[in-house]
Amino acid sequence: MIAGLVAAALVWEGYKAVGDPEGTVLFGVRVLPRADDLSMPHLWTVLQRLADPEMTGGRPVWLVVAEACLFTLGITAAGFLAGALIGLLLAAMMQRFQIIERGLLPYVILSQTVPLVALAPLIAGWGGTLMPAWATVSVIAAYLAFFPVAVGMLRGLQSPSAAGAELMRSYAAGWWRTLVKLRFPAALPYLFPALRLAGAAAVVGAVVGEISTGTRGGIGRLIIEYSREATSDPAKVYTAMLGAAVLGLLVAGLVALLELPLMRHRRHVEVVTL
Amino acid sequence: MKFSRILLASVLALGACGTADTPTTPAPGASGALTPIKLQLQWFFQAQFAGYIAAVDQGFYQQQGLDVELLEGGVDIVPQTVLATGKADYAVAWVPKALASREQGAGITDVGQIFARSGTYQVAWKDSGIGSAADLKGKKVGNWGFGNEFELFAGMTKAGLDPSKDVTLVQQQFDMQALLKKEIDAAQAMSYNEYAQLLEAKNPATGQLYTADDFAIIDWKTEGSSMLQDAVWANTEKLSDPNYQAQTVKFLTATIQGWAFCRDNAEKCRDLVVAKGSKLGKSHQLWQMNETNKLIWPAPGAGIGTIDDAAWKQTVDISMTTKNQTGDTVLTKTPEGLAFTNDYISQAIEQAKAAGVDVTGSAFQPATVTLTEGGA
Numbered sequence: 001m002i003a004g005l006v007a008a009a010l011v012w013e014g015y016k017a018v019g020d021p022e023g024t025v026l027f028g029v030r031v032l033p034r035a036d037d038l039s040m041p042h043l044w045t046v047l048q049r050l051a052d053p054e055m056t057g058g059r060p061v062w063l064v065v066a067e068a069c070l071f072t073l074g075i076t077a078a079g080f081l082a083g084a085l086i087g088l089l090l091a092a093m094m095q096r097f098q099i100i101e102r103g104l105l106p107y108v109i110l111s112q113t114v115p116l117v118a119l120a121p122l123i124a125g126w127g128g129t130l131m132p133a134w135a136t137v138s139v140i141a142a143y144l145a146f147f148p149v150a151v152g153m154l155r156g157l158q159s160p161s162a163a164g165a166e167l168m169r170s171y172a173a174g175w176w177r178t179l180v181k182l183r184f185p186a187a188l189p190y191l192f193p194a195l196r197l198a199g200a201a202a203v204v205g206a207v208v209g210e211i212s213t214g215t216r217g218g219i220g221r222l223i224i225e226y227s228r229e230a231t232s233d234p235a236k237v238y239t240a241m242l243g244a245a246v247l248g249l250l251v252a253g254l255v256a257l258l259e260l261p262l263m264r265h266r267r268h269v270e271v272v273t274l
Numbered sequence: 275m276k277f278s279r280i281l282l283a284s285v286l287a288l289g290a291c292g293t294a295d296t297p298t299t300p301a302p303g304a305s306g307a308l309t310p311i312k313l314q315l316q317w318f319f320q321a322q323f324a325g326y327i328a329a330v331d332q333g334f335y336q337q338q339g340l341d342v343e344l345l346e347g348g349v350d351i352v353p354q355t356v357l358a359t360g361k362a363d364y365a366v367a368w369v370p371k372a373l374a375s376r377e378q379g380a381g382i383t384d385v386g387q388i389f390a391r392s393g394t395y396q397v398a399w400k401d402s403g404i405g406s407a408a409d410l411k412g413k414k415v416g417n418w419g420f421g422n423e424f425e426l427f428a429g430m431t432k433a434g435l436d437p438s439k440d441v442t443l444v445q446q447q448f449d450m451q452a453l454l455k456k457e458i459d460a461a462q463a464m465s466y467n468e469y470a471q472l473l474e475a476k477n478p479a480t481g482q483l484y485t486a487d488d489f490a491i492i493d494w495k496t497e498g499s500s501m502l503q504d505a506v507w508a509n510t511e512k513l514s515d516p517n518y519q520a521q522t523v524k525f526l527t528a529t530i531q532g533w534a535f536c537r538d539n540a541e542k543c544r545d546l547v548v549a550k551g552s553k554l555g556k557s558h559q560l561w562q563m564n565e566t567n568k569l570i571w572p573a574p575g576a577g578i579g580t581i582d583d584a585a586w587k588q589t590v591d592i593s594m595t596t597k598n599q600t601g602d603t604v605l606t607k608t609p610e611g612l613a614f615t616n617d618y619i620s621q622a623i624e625q626a627k628a629a630g631v632d633v634t635g636s637a638f639q640p641a642t643v644t645l646t647e648g649g650a
Binding site: 034036037038039054055056117120121124125211212213214215216222224225226227228229230231232233234236 | 317318346347348349350351352355356359361448449450451454455467468471472474475476478551553554555556646647648649650
């Protein structure tokens with residue numbers, strides 16, 4: 001991971017060193033971006049900007065960005081948990097009743113084709129009356145996060161072989177017992193990639209939701225606020241983007257941690273499925 | 275237990291999305307308690323909305339028996355839609371955009387034209403020789419699109435240019451980097467925001483900030499293609515309710531007081547905006563306060579908020595006749611129904627006058643604001 005960061009930094013500065021400050025234009029179409037300081041500030045300018053106060057006499061930028069990231073982390077966590085839970089429930093329902101799977105699955109897929117920009121203002125209207133404003137952004141995050149879990153988990157719950165299911169039936173195990181003892185453990189390898197996708201989707205949902213609805217306090221809002229100053233202070237907006245990137249890595253790491261306690265069970269899983 | 279609470283909240287939210295509750299307006303101050311009011315703004319807190327912020331902070335709304343909550347805008351928040359769907363009691367919106375929403379069925383009425391003048395510029399480098407709309411011929415012209423471009427198109431059309439043939443149109447970001455990098459020859463800018471950003475940027479050639487001498491401004495007010503901007507919009511249907519009428523007059527009276535306060539106390543209002551958590555710096559906000567004041571004061575006609583027939587007609591005419599690059603006009607026909615009324619603002623002006631407020635600001639003199647780097 002560290003090597004990846006170093007590589008990204010080298011590519012950025014390397015392009016700045018060799019790239020044309022005016023950008024490369026082929027047949028009137030810009031194929032490579034400008035490398036001047038206004039478009040691509042030096043990394044050390046961005047880092048320096050992090051240490052400087054946000055406004056005269058204000059708090060340093062890094063503190064403001066860190067606070068905004070924490071705020072968005074909270075929104076993301078709430079959205080991720082709600083989304084994952086809804087996804088799990090939907091998957092279990094769809095596995096249990098084939099009619100629900102046939103009726104619901106197309107809509108689950110359809111739900112992700114609704115543009116977020118159309119959805120966000122609608123949900124934003126609930127803020128203040130039904131729930132606090134930040135929770136509406138969590139709803140948007142959950143809306144994106146439930147999808148990979150529902151689809152991945154359904155595939156996982158359906159993964160045990162017919163022989164396994166029949167064995168459970170021969171034990172007179174009911175649907176619930178089969179779910180807990182056979183299907184759920186078998187689904188774990190499908191669940192974890194789905195959760196990672198859901199984590200990433202929740203971050204995107206939270207940041208885009210904040211931008212879209214203007215919800216105050218988070219990193220998405222900060223990106224918009226700082227980008228307005230890009231004319232005179234181009235490094236500032238990159239500090240907020242850096243914050244958003246760190247937030248994404250953090251969430252990915254936290255989701256990976258979730259796997260640790262559950263993965264220990266996987267050895268038993270294989271015994272059961274065989 | 276966090277799981278279940280969140281799930282419950284989501285389920286409740288999903289269940290409630292279809293219910294449109296329209297509570298009837300209680301008589302303001304009838305029971306001694308304050309009437310809660312929501313005002314939807316177009317964007318984040320900034321000096322463009324200082325009058326409303328000041329009216330809240332200075333207790334002007336409270337004196338009228340109103341408890342006003344200011345709702346910030348966002349990228350996808352359309353104030354007139356929020357108003358029309360009953361999620362706010364009043365909204366601030368540009369006239370052409372609100373009229374376009376009206377044509378699509380939003381039941382809203384302009385009850386106070388707070389900004390009497392347009393703040394839209396087209397800014398070019400001084401040495402480019404561009405000084406009027408006609409000079410844009412053959413140039414790369416930046417525009418914001420999304421309904422923010424019609425004054426520019428009307429201005430070019432008026433100057434005898436065909437915007438689809440005589441200029442190269444470039445979709446412009448909401449910052450001024452494209453002009454500074456000379457990717458475009460002229461950029462759209464609001465006098466109170468983007469233009470200030472240019473003057474807050476450092477000229478790499480001199481190491482000093484750019485100055486007003488570096489740029490040439492095409493002001494659509496002098497080109498005769500300006501359109502009305504920030505106005506207070508009310509819900510048309512509710513305007514038939516006498517309680518909402520009375521509430522509207524009270525709301526506008528306090529709003530007038532707020533803007534008059536910011537005219538006379540620009541620096542104090544700058545501080546109020548900064549205290550609201552605006553991320554734009556102090557000198558930028560003072561600039562914006564001063565430029566906003568210029569768009570309001572001196573107020574035409576009977577006083578601030580009065581809708582001028584000629585300016586309204588010009589806005590509607592341009593909305594119906596000017597085509598943008600995709601060939602669309604803002605409106606397809608003359609606005610129907612109650613698009614605007616001076617009934618409430620004139621009552622509010624009388625009440626404000628009676629309370630000793632200078633509602634025309636005929637002696638208003640703009641200040642000279644010096645911008646610092648980054649507007650800090």
